[in-house]
Amino acid sequence: MLGATQLVSRVRGAGMDWSKIPDILAIASLACAFASILRHNRTAAHRLWLVGWTAIVIHFIAFMFLNLPGIAGVLATIVGLVTLAGAGFCFMWATVPSETHVRSRRLAAVAFLTCSLYLTLASISQVPGWAYDAAAVLIALAPLYIALSYRRYGQHALRWLTVALHFALGAELMVLRRQAGGDPSFGIDAILFVVYIGCCIYFWYSHQEGTTGSIITIGGFMAWALVFVVAPTLSHFAPNFPIEGEVWNLPKYVVSVGMLLLLLEKQIERSRYLALHDDLTALANRRLFQDRLNTAMERARRTGTSVALMQIDLDHFKEVNDTYGHHIGDLLLQHVGSMLMRRARRSDTVARTGGDEFSLILEDPSRRADAEQLAQSLLQLLSQPVILAGFQIDVGASIGIAVFPDDAQDAHTLCIEADMRMYAAKQDRRDVRGSHERKLHPQTSLAG
Numbered sequence: 001m002l003g004a005t006q007l008v009s010r011v012r013g014a015g016m017d018w019s020k021i022p023d024i025l026a027i028a029s030l031a032c033a034f035a036s037i038l039r040h041n042r043t044a045a046h047r048l049w050l051v052g053w054t055a056i057v058i059h060f061i062a063f064m065f066l067n068l069p070g071i072a073g074v075l076a077t078i079v080g081l082v083t084l085a086g087a088g089f090c091f092m093w094a095t096v097p098s099e100t101h102v103r104s105r106r107l108a109a110v111a112f113l114t115c116s117l118y119l120t121l122a123s124i125s126q127v128p129g130w131a132y133d134a135a136a137v138l139i140a141l142a143p144l145y146i147a148l149s150y151r152r153y154g155q156h157a158l159r160w161l162t163v164a165l166h167f168a169l170g171a172e173l174m175v176l177r178r179q180a181g182g183d184p185s186f187g188i189d190a191i192l193f194v195v196y197i198g199c200c201i202y203f204w205y206s207h208q209e210g211t212t213g214s215i216i217t218i219g220g221f222m223a224w225a226l227v228f229v230v231a232p233t234l235s236h237f238a239p240n241f242p243i244e245g246e247v248w249n250l251p252k253y254v255v256s257v258g259m260l261l262l263l264l265e266k267q268i269e270r271s272r273y274l275a276l277h278d279d280l281t282a283l284a285n286r287r288l289f290q291d292r293l294n295t296a297m298e299r300a301r302r303t304g305t306s307v308a309l310m311q312i313d314l315d316h317f318k319e320v321n322d323t324y325g326h327h328i329g330d331l332l333l334q335h336v337g338s339m340l341m342r343r344a345r346r347s348d349t350v351a352r353t354g355g356d357e358f359s360l361i362l363e364d365p366s367r368r369a370d371a372e373q374l375a376q377s378l379l380q381l382l383s384q385p386v387i388l389a390g391f392q393i394d395v396g397a398s399i400g401i402a403v404f405p406d407d408a409q410d411a412h413t414l415c416i417e418a419d420m421r422m423y424a425a426k427q428d429r430r431d432v433r434g435s436h437e438r439k440l441h442p443q444t445s446l447a448g
Helices: 004-009 018-038 044-064 071-093 102-123 129-149 157-179 185-206 212-237 245-276 286-303 317-324 326-343 368-383 411-440 442-447
Strands: 307-314 349-352 357-363 386-388 391-393 397-404
Touching (some): 018 245, 044 071, 071 102, 102 129, 102 157, 129 157, 129 185, 185 212, 286 357, 286 411, 307 368, 317 326, 317 391, 326 349, 326 368, 326 386, 357 368, 397 411
Antiparallel strands (some): 307 357, 307 397, 349 357, 386 391
């Protein structure tokens, strides 16, 4: 990846550049690797990463035809430079929160199109100076106009960084053209430098966790940006300094390795999360529940306090699944899980320990009556109808409570005791319902 000054100053007519074939194959393989990794967990940001690396592949393909004479060489230059800049915008856009919002899309589109206009003009010979100045003014002011148009909405700091970078870039382009005697090549380098230093800043801002993948990616973008400063500088001041052209392509491979590590780190983190949490409700699963219960009981044993365990079972969940379908059943479980999380304290643990069973660990309740009072409020909430996907669902629940150390001395026995009381409460509800039905239909009772 040579500096743009060297690219546009080459004499066309030497034919196709077959040396780009290895780069095309390497980057295409990396793009396929991204696509394979993202196949089962593709977010909007990751899709932009994939689009960016696809643009890099197109960039190298276009540069194979860079030295062709006439309009073919000009088109190859335009496509190569625009896709190179476009890849950088994709990488930057992927780091902005809510990148799918219309204000984010418009800001990214305006920033990319104005820079592409300048790159296109710089690839064409005999363009008047006022056209370059007009493009530079658009680069400086168009993103600012978009940001001000949406000032009533919340604007992330990175969006204002985009505005600041492009305003400074537009001013610098006007100065560079005059200092370079009208040569637009330095302007191309300036645009690409700003785009990729922007990628470096954006990734640093959004990936400050300091993982190996983030450090390699940020460092790779820094090196990628410096290519557009170091390469033309060496070409101007040390034209005979021997540096192989492939050296300038190394940063993109560093970035790709860093991004792949980031994806793998995210997948490992998600695997660890799923090992301890229920995928449907995002609550603690049985494994994490058992660990939290043992820890809470050990803490209570040391401090001489108590722990209450609440087992919650939905009464008519099977009927909901049979009547409305499993999708509504899943929505109901998510609703119940969310409701329990809102009612629990930060020190408590809410877990989904079965198909329609939930558990609540209450650490250090002052009295058993406190746990029973919470159970009554939960029963009232769960007995109220809920609207899910247009259906009114009536479910209800049964709750059993066991307290350490009063009811049991170990976690296994405490769980059994809470389950028994929960099933006893469920049976009592059935007996009350059956008695009520016999009063309403005495002839049925007699027939039985």
